[in-house]
Amino acid sequence: MQDAPKKILVVFGTRPEVVKVAPVIGRLREDDRFDPILCTTGQHRAILDQMLRVFDITPDIDLHLMEENQTLAGLTAKAVHGVTEVLHRHRPDLCLVQGDTTTAMVAGLASFYCKVAVGHIEAGLRSHDRFNPFPEEINRRMLSVLSSFHFAPTEGAVRNLLAEGIPGERVFLTGNTVIDTLLMTASRNLPFPSKLRLKHERFILVTAHRRENWGQPIRDICTALRRIAERNAVDIVYPVHPNPNIEKPVFEALAGIETVHLVPPLEYLDFVSLMKASTLLLSDSGGVQEEGPSLGKPVLVLRETTERPEAVAAGCARLVGTSPDNIVGEVERLLGDKDAYDRMATIANPFGDGHAADRIVGILADNL
Numbered sequence: 080m081q082d083a084p085k086k087i088l089v090v091f092g093t094r095p096e097v098v099k100v101a102p103v104i105g106r107l108r109e110d111d112r113f114d115p116i117l118c119t120t121g122q123h124r125a126i127l128d129q130m131l132r133v134f135d136i137t138p139d140i141d142l143h144l145m146e147e148n149q150t151l152a153g154l155t156a157k158a159v160h161g162v163t164e165v166l167h168r169h170r171p172d173l174c175l176v177q178g179d180t181t182t183a184m185v186a187g188l189a190s191f192y193c194k195v196a197v198g199h200i201e202a203g204l205r206s207h208d209r210f211n212p213f214p215e216e217i218n219r220r221m222l223s224v225l226s227s228f229h230f231a232p233t234e235g236a237v238r239n240l241l242a243e244g245i246p247g248e249r250v251f252l253t254g255n256t257v258i259d260t261l262l263m264t265a266s267r268n269l270p271f272p273s274k275l276r277l278k279h280e281r282f283i284l285v286t287a288h289r290r291e292n293w294g295q296p297i298r299d300i301c302t303a304l305r306r307i308a309e310r311n312a313v314d315i316v317y318p319v320h321p322n323p324n325i326e327k328p329v330f331e332a333l334a335g336i337e338t339v340h341l342v343p344p345l346e347y348l349d350f351v352s353l354m355k356a357s358t359l360l361l362s363d364s365g366g367v368q369e370e371g372p373s374l375g376k377p378v379l380v381l382r383e384t385t386e387r388p389e390a391v392a393a394g395c396a397r398l399v400g401t402s403p404d405n406i407v408g409e410v411e412r413l414l415g416d417k418d419a420y421d422r423m424a425t426i427a428n429p430f431g432d433g434h435a436a437d438r439i440v441g442i443l444a445d446n447l
């Protein structure tokens with residue numbers, strides 16, 4: 080008689096987690112050795128639901144936790160209780176989490192309390208600075224302590240885990256699942272978002288949301304964007320994250336400039352279409368740092384540190400921080416110097432080959 084399928088509780092809460100677990104959920108659903116149970120904490124709402132629709136994912140459990148301007152402690156406390164109850168109710172063989180959000184860290188902790196094994200997708204990223212990004216650097220380090228399966232996207236991530244004493248037989252080099260999703264999406268015929276009316280041929284796509292950039296840094300980023308728009312024949316398209324700590328200063332600084340297009344968060348297909356059509360990407364996002372190189376787009380990273388040094392080392396991304404002079408200088412250099420631009424735009428993606436989800440599900444099948 081065949082063994083009963085293994086119950087895999089997949090827990091996710093935010094926009095990037097959905098992008099990155101979607102291909103794994105797809106593989107688990109197709110494989111009769113597994114019975115996936117999908118749980119969202121609802122850490123995000125509108126931008127999570129946008130992603131769930133795109134990837135046709137209907138969570139079995141939705142904890143509906145998001146509150147306006149939520150705190151780390153408040154969200155964490157509610158999520159520990161919520162996920163623990165789900166673990167008690169479903170008694171999974173494994174809990175699968177992705178990345179370094181509060182949702183991922185809490186699901187890892189709750190699983191440990193319930194003695195449920197944890198699989199961590201995108202394990203081993205390190206900036207080696209505990210407050211940058213905050214709290215993600217510590218969330219992912221905690222997950223490395225809590226997890227039994229570490230799915231590392233790059234060789235650098237594998238090395239980080241081994242250096243911290245994680246047993247080698249528990250660390251698996253898989254590539255990043257974001258590349259699976261991106262390659263599948265980018266190969267489709269994606270229309271340019273019809274509502275956008277740009278003045279110039281070239282445009283820069285911007286996203287920024289990180290906690291370390293709240294306050295003066297986000298105002299500095301906006302100062303840079305205003306200066307770039309005023310001095311260059313280039314449009315700026317900026318889908319603004321719904322966090323009030325970002326939305327308010329961004330609209331205060333940039334609303335009303337003809338060539339700066341402040342738009343609501345975009346559906347993934349529209350966002351990928353824009354990434355493909357853009358001249359360059361300006362972002363503090365983790366996912367965008369990984370996606371840009373696959374699409375041949377230089378990424379200027381609006382942060383002081385990165386846990387994704389592969390793109391910087393390869394030459395397809397540059398850390399520019401948040402100082403207006405730096406940002407404007409780097410953008411204008413790339414807009415004005417075709418050779419410098421081409422050097423950044425023609426480097427192979429260091430983050431994966433589009434088969435990470437197959438590897439992860441294969442490893443689970445062999446080991447559970």
Ligand code: UD1
Binds near residue numbers: 095
């Ligand atoms: C979270 C993650 C961060 C990830 C980012 C992706 C943590 C600690 N942070 O940061 O690692 O890079 O998501 O976007 O886990 N909001 C809405 N609607 C939404 C989503 C958010 O209104 O659909 C607003 C709410 O007021 C919410 C606030 O944004 O309280 C902050 O959301 P939260 O998930 O706590 O932080 P992010 O900055 O989104």
Ligand code: UDP
Binds near residue numbers: 344346366
């Ligand atoms: N993204 C999107 N629409 C947007 C902005 C981003 O679909 O308006 C996608 C982007 O392609 C990437 C993911 O969302 O896959 C990144 O999410 P975010 O920047 O919120 O989180 P991070 O990657 O920084 O954790």
